[in-house]
Every structure is written in C-alpha cells, then in structure tokens.
Amino acid sequence: MSKVCDPASAVALIADRQSVACTGVLGWITPDAVLRALAERFERTGSPRELDFFFPCATGDAMGIPGMDRLARPGLMRRIVSGSYINPRHPVTGDRPALTGLIRRNEVAAHSWPIGACVHWLREVARGSPGYLTRIGLGTYIDPRHGGGRFTDRAEAGLVELVRFRGEDYLFYPSWPLDVGILRASSADEDGNLSFEDLPLTSVNLALALAVKGSGGTVIAQVGRIVPRGSRPAQQVRIPGVLVDHVVVVPGQPAGTGVQSDPGYLGPVPDAVGRLPRLPAGADKVIARRVAAELRAGETTILGFGGSSDAILAMAEDGGLADGRLADYVLTTEHGPFGGVVMNGWQFAANYSPDALLDGASQFDFIHGGGCDFAVLAFAQIDGAGNVNVSRFGDTVPGGGGFTDIAESVRRVVFAGTFTTQGLEVCSTDGRLSVRQEGRISKFVAEVELVTYRAGAGVRRGQQARIITERAVFDITPDGLVLVEVAPGIDPRREILDRMGFPVTVAEQLRTMDPALFRP
Incomplete structure (x- = not known):
C-alpha cells in the first residue's frame, strides 16, 4: 500500500494535546508545506489544540519559509521546546516573527535547550532510556539554578533537572514521548525510503524519526519527488521506509532561503x-x-x-x-x-x-x-x-x-x-x-x-x-x-x-x- 498522500491528509492524523517534533535549520530542510497544512487545519476547524512542539533548531526563516512561525497561534501551540528561535525582523515589513510575539506576551510555555541537548535527547527517547545526562551547560541559563531554559512564566519546571551522579553534578533531561515527527528529504519511493541527494544537510532527520517510532508515533516526510523502488543505491537511502508512515510530495520547494538549487x-x-x-x-x-x-x-x-x-x-x-x-x-x-x-x-x-x-x-x-x-x-x-x-x-x-x-x-x-x-x-x-x-x-x-x-x-x-x-x-x-x-x-x-x-x-x-x- 502506497504511503503517498497530500499535506492535508497527513496532518489530519494529528490529535489534540499530542507532541509534534519537526526538523529544519533556518530555511534548510524545513518541511514548510506540511507545517502550513497543519496551521490551515487549525484555522479552519480549531483543531488540533494545545500541541507540544519540539524543534531541535530554528525551523524556517519567518519570511519566505515561515516554518515554525506558521504554528505561532494561541490555542494551537501549548508548549514549545527549541534549540533556537527566529528573531530578525522581516526585511520588507519590519515585523518581528509571530513566535517571538507569543513568547514576549507569555502566550506559550517556551523553553530553550542547547541544540546539542536537543539532538542527543532524541537518541535517549529512541532507545527508551530515562533521559539524557550531561555536564554541558552547568552554571549557564539551562541549569535549573539559573532558570532551566524556561523562557516564559508559563513554562513549567522539571524539563531539566540538576542531579548528583558519582559525586558530581550533572544536568538531566527526562525523556517524554513524541507522537508525531515531520521530516524533509529529497526523494522517497512508495515504501517511504528517504534520500537527501539535493539537500545540503540531513541534520536530525534520522534521530527524530527513530525517536518518534520508538515512542510508537507517526512519521510524516515531505519530499520533492517520488522515485521507483530500487532505483537508488542503498548507500544513498539515509532513512529506511520502516521509519516513515506518510510521504507528502511537494515539487519545487527551495533548498533553503534564497537558494532554489545550487x-x-x-x-x-x-x-x-x-x-x-x-x-x-x-x-x-x-x-x-x-x-x-x-x-x-x-x-x-x-x-x-x-x-x-x-x-x-x-x-x-x-x-x-x-x-x-x-x-x-x-x-x-x-x-x-x-x-x-x-x-x-x-x-x-x-x-x-x-x-x-x-x-x-x-x-x-x-x-x-x-x-x-x-x-x-x-x-x-x-x-x-x-x-x-x-x-x-x-x-x-x-x-x-x-x-x-x-x-x-x-x-x-x-x-x-x-x-x-x-x-x-x-x-x-x-x-x-x-x-x-x-x-x-x-x-x-x-x-x-x-x-x-x-x-x-x-x-x-x-x-x-x-x-x-x-x-x-x-x-x-x-x-x-x-x-x-x-x-x-x-x-x-x-x-x-x-x-x-x-x-x-x-x-x-x-x-x-x-x-x-x-x-x-
């Protein structure tokens, strides 16, 4: 059975109060069409509501590739954990990103983690461990003694803990399940095998897919094209189809901000x-x-x-x-x-x-x-x-x-x-x-x-x-x-x-x- 579907059908599977994780590094590898479909569904129906979002890096540019800025709507976004946020003003309108506005107005529970913690935490979620243990960040903004990465008053404590292990202090990021993962790749076959031949980064695509499937969740992949099964060498396929549930085909998406293809x-x-x-x-x-x-x-x-x-x-x-x-x-x-x-x-x-x-x-x-x-x-x-x-x-x-x-x-x-x-x-x-x-x-x-x-x-x-x-x-x-x-x-x-x-x-x-x- 083919996994290929349109963006609206893919996001129709997302339920209220689920946790949604997404790839993207600024404009690179951002599955913007799927994020747009999710925002349009919320605007049209009022659902899904109160989603928790996990973005290991700033996803989108809040301009031509809005990315996570599309989701900056009270009621849709309950909590966001991100390695970075989008802040520059739009060069034409002068507007700040909508997500920045939500954070400044305390309309979302916003957390900021170091990107390294974000990507390594995904590994722990994937393998079902209690969480991620590290010394990186002790004494900084991510240390619970200095805020624990909480960027709004709504942000709850406990997502990062200070623990003692073998006589030394560590930061501990407890695991929690991810219900939906949204990826971006170049090509897929009908089985969902993904390759990245015309994209300059793979970033956390694989780690995120493994974490979502390890949580029993659903993985949606946005690609530029469908290719015949068996048409690519196995070395080019970076994510096997067993980790992918739905494939959304969006031809002509730019590789990144200001870069269609290079x-x-x-x-x-x-x-x-x-x-x-x-x-x-x-x-x-x-x-x-x-x-x-x-x-x-x-x-x-x-x-x-x-x-x-x-x-x-x-x-x-x-x-x-x-x-x-x-x-x-x-x-x-x-x-x-x-x-x-x-x-x-x-x-x-x-x-x-x-x-x-x-x-x-x-x-x-x-x-x-x-x-x-x-x-x-x-x-x-x-x-x-x-x-x-x-x-x-x-x-x-x-x-x-x-x-x-x-x-x-x-x-x-x-x-x-x-x-x-x-x-x-x-x-x-x-x-x-x-x-x-x-x-x-x-x-x-x-x-x-x-x-x-x-x-x-x-x-x-x-x-x-x-x-x-x-x-x-x-x-x-x-x-x-x-x-x-x-x-x-x-x-x-x-x-x-x-x-x-x-x-x-x-x-x-x-x-x-x-x-x-x-x-x-």
Missing part, C-alpha cells in the same frame, strides 16, 4: 572562492578581518551564526584563500558540513563546496568530544568576568542554539561582535577608525541577563578566550578582561573604557590593531 552546497565545485559574496564596508568587515587573523591552517574550526561566520568571506576577498589555500582550512558548523566555506546570513549552517557531511547527532558527538580546536562565536552581552549572553536580552529571545555546546568544548574561542549596538556607525580612512555615531546599547554590562557561556569554567580548564570588536580586542583571564589591542584613531579611555559597565585591566604592552584592517 550544486555548490552539495559538494566541491571549481572556483568556489570566486563565487562567494563580498562583505560591505563597515564595522562587521573590520571585525571579520581581525577574526581571520586568528584562523590557523590545519586546525578544525567551527563558526557560529551571525557575524562570526564572516571571517572566511573576508579572507577570500583579501586574497587569503587564493591558489587553492581554502583546502588548508577545515571549517565546519554545528550542523555537520566539513570543508569548503561556512556561509553567513540565512545561508548559514550549510557550507559552500563542502567535502563531507555528518548528521546532527554525530556532529555533536564530535563537538562534545573535543573534535574542534577553535571556535568563533557572536555575543550580545559580556560582563567583567567574561561571561557571555546570546540567549535572551531585552525583548530579544534567540535561544542558546549550539553556543554552549561549542564554547564549552573547544580549546580556543573568539567572541566577535560590535562594541555597541543599535545605531552604531563607523568610518575607516587612511588605516584609522572613527565612530560617527555611537550605538545606543553597550554590550559590555555589569551583569549579563543570562549566562550562555560561563568564563570561569573555561579558564579553569585552560581554554584561551578572546573578544574581538571593531575598536578593541580583549583577552579573558582568571582576573577578568584585559584590553590588549586598540584600533588606530580610537581614544582608549573615552571610546572604550568609559563605555564599559565594569573596570578593565589595560595590558602593559597595549598594541595597535593592524591598520590594514581598516582599509576600504
């Missing part, structure tokens, strides 16, 4: 460096150039979302990757691609011209096991001890993503971002930097609102941590921040130290940032 995201392509976009002039480009100086050939480097992924584009533009030198760098993200170029913006997560790909759960095995030597991550707030917040600040609720997993697992880490935000304008001429207009909000605060990275833990295990901005570079030491570099043209007292919410040590040999960073 072979450069699927494997090595000639002149990959020459195809890359250029960064506009400004503070972010200065930061990217300074971060690029921290990259080392042969060192496995993981780049995070935001401006931290700009460094490799700056290297390409400035000639640092010419003559095949891209192959000297091993670049990855928390989502599994290795080699090639980590892309920025809405194309983040997939690499351009990659050499290899791990699934999401295996990639976090690699990260937690210390496989990445160096990481570049963004920051929203930093305090005097070097603690970093990217999880929640003001009315912005991006969640922790893979930040905590990565920052706690690498040997060297750089936190990169502008010194202030909201309105900052800088100008660089003749190798000097000037601040035309200061940002309204300082990122260096007396106390971060949430701790996504606890500096003391990194310092104790010998981690090297550095902060890079457009005007200054700081090292994080056991005694707090030390100012080690200042941009030419910047007054260290007036434009750095006096604008920080805490005292900072100035290095005895304070260096000037390379004037070449500030060329047009």
